[in-house]
Amino acid sequence: MGTSHPPLCPPGIKCGGVLSAPSGNFSSPNFPGPYPYETECTWLIVVAEGSSVLLSFSHFELEYHAACAYDYLQVYNGAARDRGNLLGTFCGHSPPPPFSSAWHVMAVVFRSDRHVAKRGFAAAYRKDACGGTLTGLSGEITSPRYPESYPNDVECRWRIGGTGGGGPLTLVFADFQVEGGQGCSFDYVALFDGPTATSPRLGRYCGSARPPRTTSSTPYLLVLFKSDFNIGGRGFKAHFYSATTGTGLYPLLSIRGKQQ
Ligand SMILES: [Ca+2]
Ligand SMILES: [Ca+2]
Known part of the structure; x- marks a missing residue:
C-alpha cells in the first residue's frame, strides 16, 4: 500500500483531467464550497491544431500570499510545467486576466496547502478560431x-x-x-x-x-x-x-x- 505518498487529491473528489471539447468549464474541487487541503490538480486543455485556447475566470478566490506560496493557480502555454511556458501564477481575490495561449494546448495547475481554504475558482475556455x-x-x-x-x-x-x-x-x-x-x-x-x-x-x-x-x-x-x-x-x-x-x-x- 502506498501510504508513504501524500494523496494528490483526496478520494472521491474530481480533480483535473484532459479537456478536449472545443469549449468547456471547470472549477476547483468542491466549488462553490471551500476546496480541500493538500490538493493538486492539472487540467490539460487540447483543441484543434492551428487554433489557440482562450481562458477566462468567472470566480476567483484563493488564499492570499504575496508570493502565492500557499495556494495558487498557474497557467501554462503548452503541456509542460516548464517555467519558460508559465503565463502566470495567481492567488488571492484578483482574477487572472483572460488568457490566450499561443498554442493549441494549455495547462492549468491548481494547488492548495494544508491550511486555510477558500471557495476556489470557476473557469471557462474555448477554442479560438485563428492564430x-x-x-x-x-x-x-x-x-x-x-x-x-x-x-x-x-x-x-x-x-x-x-x-x-x-x-x-x-x-x-x-x-x-x-x-x-x-x-x-x-x-x-x-x-x-x-x-x-x-x-x-x-x-x-x-x-x-x-x-x-x-x-x-x-x-x-x-x-x-x-x-x-x-x-x-x-x-x-x-x-x-x-x-x-x-x-x-x-x-x-x-x-x-x-x-x-
Ligand atoms: Ca491554503
Ligand atoms: Ca472592421
Missing part, C-alpha cells in the same frame, strides 16, 4: 476565412519561430486588404519582434497597401490581427521564412514574395 504557433522554417498564414471577408470582433495571434537554431524571420505579404482608418484603430495587423505582444513593435498596418517586407532581429515574430465590430475586408496572406537556413528555400520564397 497558433508555427515552428517550421517557412510557412504561410492567412486571416480567418481568407479570401472571404474576415469576421468581426476577432483577435488572432500567430507566434512564429522557436525552432532550435532558428535565426531572424522574414515576413512577406502577398495580399492585404484590411479596413483602414486613422492610426489603424479599427482593424489592423501588428508585427512584434519577439514571441509576445509585449515585444518591440515592428509595425501596425491597415488599408489596402501591402505592408513592407519585415525581418525580425530575434528568432521569433508575433503577428497580431484584430478586427472591430463592423466592416471587414479580404484580409491578408503572408509567407514567412527563417533567414539562417542555407537551403534553396530562402531565395525561392524571396523571389515569389517580390513578385517582380
Whole structure:
C-alpha cells in the first residue's frame, strides 16, 4: 500500500483531467464550497491544431500570499510545467486576466496547502478560431476565412519561430486588404519582434497597401490581427521564412514574395 505518498487529491473528489471539447468549464474541487487541503490538480486543455485556447475566470478566490506560496493557480502555454511556458501564477481575490495561449494546448495547475481554504475558482475556455504557433522554417498564414471577408470582433495571434537554431524571420505579404482608418484603430495587423505582444513593435498596418517586407532581429515574430465590430475586408496572406537556413528555400520564397 502506498501510504508513504501524500494523496494528490483526496478520494472521491474530481480533480483535473484532459479537456478536449472545443469549449468547456471547470472549477476547483468542491466549488462553490471551500476546496480541500493538500490538493493538486492539472487540467490539460487540447483543441484543434492551428487554433489557440482562450481562458477566462468567472470566480476567483484563493488564499492570499504575496508570493502565492500557499495556494495558487498557474497557467501554462503548452503541456509542460516548464517555467519558460508559465503565463502566470495567481492567488488571492484578483482574477487572472483572460488568457490566450499561443498554442493549441494549455495547462492549468491548481494547488492548495494544508491550511486555510477558500471557495476556489470557476473557469471557462474555448477554442479560438485563428492564430497558433508555427515552428517550421517557412510557412504561410492567412486571416480567418481568407479570401472571404474576415469576421468581426476577432483577435488572432500567430507566434512564429522557436525552432532550435532558428535565426531572424522574414515576413512577406502577398495580399492585404484590411479596413483602414486613422492610426489603424479599427482593424489592423501588428508585427512584434519577439514571441509576445509585449515585444518591440515592428509595425501596425491597415488599408489596402501591402505592408513592407519585415525581418525580425530575434528568432521569433508575433503577428497580431484584430478586427472591430463592423466592416471587414479580404484580409491578408503572408509567407514567412527563417533567414539562417542555407537551403534553396530562402531565395525561392524571396523571389515569389517580390513578385517582380
Ligand atoms: Ca491554503
Ligand atoms: Ca472592421
